Amino acid sequence: MSGPLRPSPAPGAVAALARVEGHKLLVHPYFLAGIAFVGIGSAIFLRATLTQPLVSWDDDGWTVAVGFWMLAMMTMVGANHAALRDRREHTEEQHTSLPAGPATKIGGLLTATLWPAAVTGVLIAAIAGFASTRGMSLSAVQVVHLAELTGIVVLLGAFGVAVAVWLPNPFVVPLVAIAMFVVHPGEQSRAWHAITPFADMVTVELAVWHLAYVVGLAALFGVGAIARSTRTRPVLIAGVIVAGIVGVAAAVLLARACPGACLIG
């Protein structure tokens, strides 16, 4: 017989689960659909660079970014689908007999979202490399925004897992994805737009704050998901630290992203 149930995630088991779940996530139809959208966005950009005389990242690179946003949303749906597998297959009860607790499984699922993020990073590097060969120099803000796309994939993946843990209904996350796609923040710039994941910042400093906000929010969703099954001291401390980082970053963005120019509310 194995020993007593581990309340905290077991690092070795988390890494093993992350390898398996990460691979499954990469070949998941939802993720592959996201890759197709990245392909479409990149192809539009590629065509513009090859056919138009004056091309800039600001004017033509947005299709690439939109493709990666769609990839992030598909990662969210895929991660949620994976996290609800036990519920769907009615294997929750069987898995309670394993030596590793649910926190390990959730940790594995959360870590698995790094795989799509790594693929995103490679694709972004390839596109940025191609842009530089066509004489398009990326500004520092644009580089941070591109790097942030990787964080957004992790953020939405972690959100998908957290929703599966707290609201285990397979309809919730697809509904959120549809709402994110259909509902736009609006033409008029408002202060709260700065704390949406897809917001663009105008200075490097604010872009770095937004990156910190996105990464912090991803960690917060991760800690929140693990806290569903285990509330040990390290988990709670991590939660407080991460919440602090997110709170400070959000406050900075709300106060400084568009002082005077944005409407309040």
Added chain:
Amino acid sequence: MRTDHLRYAARSTTLSPIVLAASVSTVIVAVRHDHGSALPLQVAAIALAGGIGFALDDPAFEVMAASPTSLLRRRALRLLVTLPPAVALWAALLGWQGTEEIEEALALVALAAGVFGLSLGIAGVAARRSPHGSGGVAVAPALFVLLIASSTVPPRWRPLPLGDVPGGWPQIYAGWTGAAVLGVLVFALSSRDPATAIARRVRMRRGGSIVPTSSLSGSRPSPG
């Protein structure tokens, strides 16, 4: 049709996604009520369509496959329980939100019919292919993918237009009506009773002699 049938169908239908979709739809229209926009009604239609997809989930489909009631009839009963309330709610939301012109209302009705039809088609195929008889989980993500894919097509050729397109109202009506027809056709095709197909094959092998469709042995292949 006896009301017992509907009662049993309601009892065995997954209703929580539909209730969730109805709640979200009502809240969205309530929040954006004064903005005079079609967007809340579009979101409501898509959400309700996603919820309707779960109506075809039937974990007991393998057991029920041997009953004399055909797959189409069993599915129709489930839809009879869920579709009319969803349509009624969306119509009430349309009346509440209102539109600026009749063409816009017609376009929204076409959109609702289109997403409902697509939802049925996707759910029908997914439920048939799923080993557990549950296809609802695939509906909302598939709708999401279809909407994104449609938005990547140039506006002139966009099959599922959500906003203004060069073809105007006729293009919107045609696109969504086509989607509705296609969805219903796929649903009907995916609802062919597997037992009937087996019986037909057996009949053909025996040179036209009739065998009863309920005489299924344990050798029935899994649907899909």
